[in-house]
Amino acid sequence: MREPLLTFKRGRPSRYLPGVHLARLRLRNFRNYRRLDVEFVPGFHLLLGGNAQGKTNLLEAIYLMATLRSFRGVGSAQLIRHGEKAYFVGGTVLGPERHEIKIYWSATVRNVSLDGRPVRRITDYLGTLRAVVFCTEDLLLVKGPARVRRRFLDLLLAQTQPGYLPLLQRYMVAVRSRNALLRHSPVDETALEVFTAQVVSLGSELIRQRRELLPRLAPLVAQAHHRIAQSGEELQVEYDPAVRNDFAVELAKSRARERAYGTTLVGPHRDELRLLLDGRPAAQFASEGQKRTLAIALKMAQAELLTAVHGSAPVLLIDDVMGELDVKRRSGFLPLLERSRQTSGQVFMTATEENWPRELGRDLERWEVQSGTLRKASSALLQPL
Ligand SMILES: Nc1ncnc2c1ncn2[C@@H]1O[C@H](COP(=O)(O)OP(=O)(O)OP(=O)(O)O)[C@@H](O)[C@H]1O
Numbered sequence: 001m002r003e004p005l006l007t008f009k010r011g012r013p014s015r016y017l018p019g020v021h022l023a024r025l026r027l028r029n030f031r032n033y034r035r036l037d038v039e040f041v042p043g044f045h046l047l048l049g050g051n052a053q054g055k056t057n058l059l060e061a062i063y064l065m066a067t068l069r070s071f072r073g074v075g076s077a078q079l080i081r082h083g084e085k086a087y088f089v090g091g092t093v094l095g096p097e098r099h100e101i102k103i104y105w106s107a108t109v110r111n112v113s114l115d116g117r118p119v120r121r122i123t124d125y126l127g128t129l130r131a132v133v134f135c136t137e138d139l140l141l142v143k144g145p146a147r148v149r150r151r152f153l154d155l156l157l158a159q160t161q162p163g164y165l166p167l168l169q170r171y172m173v174a175v176r177s178r179n180a181l182l183r184h185s186p187v188d189e190t191a192l193e194v195f196t197a198q199v200v201s202l203g204s205e206l207i208r209q210r211r212e213l214l215p216r217l218a219p220l221v222a223q224a225h226h227r228i229a230q231s232g233e234e235l236q237v238e239y240d241p242a243v244r245n246d247f248a249v250e251l252a253k254s255r256a257r258e259r260a261y262g263t264t265l266v267g268p269h270r271d272e273l274r275l276l277l278d279g280r281p282a283a284q285f286a287s288e289g290q291k292r293t294l295a296i297a298l299k300m301a302q303a304e305l306l307t308a309v310h311g312s313a314p315v316l317l318i319d320d321v322m323g324e325l326d327v328k329r330r331s332g333f334l335p336l337l338e339r340s341r342q343t344s345g346q347v348f349m350t351a352t353e354e355n356w357p358r359e360l361g362r363d364l365e366r367w368e369v370q371s372g373t374l375r376k377a378s379s380a381l382l383q384p385l
Pocket residue numbers: 030031032033049050051052053054055056057058078079080081082
């Protein structure tokens with residue numbers, strides 16, 4: 001086995017585990033890919049191709065293997081190739097362990113298997129392949145509603161705290177049951193009390209875990225922001241829980257309004273992650289470029305945190321993002337890519353032939369993406385200008 005790299009984490013020497021990477025990818029009737037069988041080494045992969053050739057679709061398939069979701073926020077039905085009835089995404093993940101993933105999805109059969117065994121709970125599966133995606137939709141982290149930022153926090157906690165996802169799922173079930181009761185007239189007070197108690201106890205634990213994450217996350221975001229913005233702006237990330245003091249008391253106080261609205265009005269499902277640039281809300285005051293930089297900083301922090309917690313870098317999926325940044329801002333990205341390289345991680349980056357970041361050097365695998373096919377690009381085709 002390869003000797004792990006000796007590196008320094010928080011001033012102390014620590015050993016990173018051998019990089020976890022996607023060694024093999026198989027697609028059948030996924031988006032515009034009819035059939036793809038491809039092998040990837042660890043390291044840097046540049047996916048080059050014109051518009052609408054399948055670059056983002058490929059990243060989407062890898063992200064699906066990591067999270068069982070699309071990063072484009074669409075349902076599985078849209079991932080099936082037009083005119084077909086099912087898709088298959090499968091592959092081999094190599095790291096300290098070897099794993100085989102198979103995802104098959106049709107209108108009637110939904111099947112995820114890990115190492116030949118069906119996956120019953122998503123928590124048993126998450127962590128097989130960790131990925132962080134950088135894409136144009138990330139702008140919603142800054143511009144979009146609080147829900148987008150909560151989803152970011154939830155994914156990060158699910159990727160770092162083993163019990164978080166089941167806790168979140170149980171909380172959401174309790175909230176939905178409580179909402180159903182609130183909408184019913186007359187309200188079943190006994191049942192409402194039971195669900196209120198559940199919402200309070202599960203919700204308080206969610207708040208605790210989110211609160212604990214912030215002191216670890218916020219400095220990483222500020223640091224990443226400083227690197228790419230390369231300006232004196234001060235970025236603050238603050239957790240702003242909907243519950244101020246006592247969850248049970250605040251719920252009781254909003255009871256009359258809850259009846260009127262038929263929904264639970266207080267709780268971590270209403271939390272906010274505040275982003276302040278020089279003390280002002282970024283959504284309202286930051287320029288488009290500043291918002292984009294901020295969104296990237298959040299994702300870089302996610303990658304840094306995952307590396308620190310798990311001792312190996314997540315697979316980085318970088319869609320179009322580098323092309324949008326000027327050279328100065330792009331250079332702030334390089335340390336993250338370098339760290340991934342040091343820890344034998346894996347990076348997939350898309351670009352068109354005009355805008356690929358040539359400062360990345362030649363130490364990369366280049367692929368040509370064309371109409372749902374992938375092939376190693378010949379070096380003659382892609383000589384740097
Ligand atoms: N379910 C589907 N079945 C068949 N084709 C699809 C499906 N979903 C998307 N496509 C097509 O896949 C093609 C490639 O999409 P993709 O988003 O991967 O392009 P891209 O290479 O990332 O392009 P760009 O540079 O414009 O971002 C598009 O033409 C799109 O219409």
